[in-house]
Amino acid sequence: MSDFDSALKIFAQEAEQLLQDMESALLTLETDPNDGETINSLFRAMHTIKGSAGLFGFNPIVAFTHEAESVLDKVRNGEQAIDAGLISVLLDSKDHTAKLVEHCLNCPDAALPDELAATSSSLIQRLTGKSPAHTLQSTDIPSPLLSEGGGNMSLDDSWLISLDFKYDALRNGMDPLSFLRYLKTLGEIKDILTFFPDMPQDAEMNPESCYLHFKIAFNSDASKQTIEAVFEFAADDCDIKILPPNSKVNDYLQLLDALDEDHVSRLGDMLLQIGALTANDVTHALNRQARARQTDMEPVKPIGEILIEQQVVQQPVVDQALKKQEQTKQKVAAESNYIRVDAGKLGHLINLVGELVISSAAMNLIVDRHGLSDAGDVAASMNSLVNAIRDTALELRMVQIGETFSRFRRVVRDVSNELGKEIELKIYGGETELDKTVVEKINDPLTHLIRNSLDHGIESPEQRLAAGKPAQGSVQLNAYHESGHIVIQIADDGAGLDSEKIVAKAIANGLIKPDHGLSQQEIYNLIFAAGLSTKEQATNLSGRGVGMDVVKKNIEALRGSVSIASFPGEGTTISIKLPLTLAIIDGFMVGANEVRYIIPLNMVDECIEMDARECEINETEHYINLRGHALPYLRLGDYFHDPKTESAKKRESVVVVKFGQDKAGLVVDALHGEHQTVIKPLGKLFEKLKCITGATVLGDGNVALILDVQGLIETAITRRKRTAAPPA
Amino acid sequence: MSNLIRKESAGNALAVQEQVGQYLTFLVDKESFAVSILDVKEIIEIANITHVPLTPDYIHGVINLRGNVVPVIDLCARLKHHPAEVSKRSCIVLVEVEVAEGTQHIGMLVDEVREILEIPPTNIQPAPDFGTDIRTDFIRAMARVDEVFIILLAINKVLSLEELSQLGRIADAQAGHTGEQAALIN
Incomplete structure (x- = not known):
């Protein structure tokens, strides 16, 4: 039972994945209807779902997908053109299939509800109604290739048939001539050679025995199978070899190229499939190979060589088939290079790697403390291995963001239809990788932001034309790496944010006072406050329970940040900045007031000595002169703890941190250097704490806190503002 | 059948009450308190506690408990509003509290762990409405042991995460940080 359940689970996952692929393939086809590979993948998706559903006896799915599959098969064979109408029917079919799968998984024994059954039949109607009535025998070799024959042919264009009758042929009632006569019904015998090399001397010759051998040059359009069928009855009493004409070789090569690459087939099967061999040829060759293997008399030859020796197929065809086989093998190997792994197992592995990192740090500490120089080498090499393991383990969970992005193509398509807007989704940087756990959590906020752009950002075509913009709006999804973070941008070329409306709404909601004196940027940031929507009438797109405040909260929960840039009439760009991973980071350990803190290494720009003479330090204004630039700084110890007395101050250092375009200095007492930091969550208790993002366990068992540099600086700026200008 | 089970479990609950x-009794600022032994995960000695900056007094810091970072609440500061003096006898009582996402371990810094007492239900009385210097909702009940009253703490109130983190925000704001909206209003 549990086996069956897990198989069902795999079916569900597989079906979901395939339908997803199908959707993106369909959307690709919308822009590029001639993409053969995409059409193939569509067909495969339906075909695989049909097959798997059949295994579980989900008849409604089989019945429905069969129809879709047949239509796609026709498209694949070029019998039916794919157009916008068909694509949208297929999209509906995809949705319907998903529903069917869900129904079958939930109540496998229940009959199909009327509603679903009705949709099934109406979709089948739509699918097949448009397709031509004739059916296709896909196993047929396309006819144009064979009809090239005709006309004036030299021997080169002839089939070479050699018939070696056995002695008993006549006794068994065979009449060689009758075969030749019958052969003539299929084509023209250009030439015939009759010879009898093994005919014994007069006396020994038995008139009842047959010593005849024929070599026939034969012109015909018939396939090899048909020709072989002529001699079907003689097969036991005659060695038949049929070599295709040389002109056919090219056809075979082409056919080989067009052969489906879904699975590795044996050489014989491939040649059989394209019609270069008949089943008999293959059987004979295999028998001969088997005999050779048994007797050990001659080296076992590959089947291809045997076939050539037997003169049933030409060398180039075999070579090409072998090449094809090799390609297919490689392709299949590449496909099977992926392993589906339970995400829980990966998570466990990464946790273990985290513990490994901590204990390796502990070991290094002890080796250092005891000054064991010989153990130091071992520790160092182990350390670098642990580093490599850490990186590899984290990489395991890295996935490309493209898949997430392309899901939105459907959203954009549906929503823009619904809203009566023309909107194009452009995707850039889909190959950017980030942690799977982050990808999963970013999906909802992204959906919301994109819906916002579609609904509130892009204007209706009339408004756009009136504003002198093309009627078609565009939404861009862009992802790229920036200093250890991934940045995801959602940009639209719509109307931009209406700051007056936002302000009016915010005042109405009591968020700000009428005399707010806020900067433009601060006004834009108001849209992240709870309960603010500038759209006058709510559509069914808004009100999904995820507001902009939730978006911001979700992103901040991932240690990310979100920012907004908007220009009236030009559009709005929302940038989400996220850490690449949630588990382990490279950190830089500093000490302030005997307490150790970790700064994420990718935020550290440089470290300089806090020297009053070299950098001009302004103690009252809190900035230093860093190579001609004023760098604001923060004394970490004073900020977090009670200010130290002047005399206690030792040599101090400034860690210059950068976040986005800004830089700031953190003044610390000690620099402890780089430290692999396994992020341990601090839990709910500290979630409101802005300047600390998490904690880590050091090698000596102590806990060190990880600084949220951005939060820290923002907090400091707010505090500065408050002290500088007392609240009104 | 399901009725039967319900009856049975109701019977069990009764039995437990009876x-x-x-x-577990412990001292905080020379006063005895107790928590049900079922709430206690373990008692650990004071190791290196890392102070978390910009938090109110009652958040004593965080410790490393076998690879997990666990917050430690200073019970003295929480109950008596002045920080505890850490001595040789100070201990951390680790308890488990229910939160929305599951359970979270929290350590309580106490001055001294005394003993495990068996208190019959007859000796337990409801909390008085006034007369203690401790917030009444922190008191689950009063237990009479040898003519002395011990306060049984309501762990989920004393260590209410919503309240602890909320107060943390206020302290944070006092330290200079403000929430975004607060800043905008000002």
């Missing part, structure tokens, strides 16, 4: 409860 059973003599076990309580």
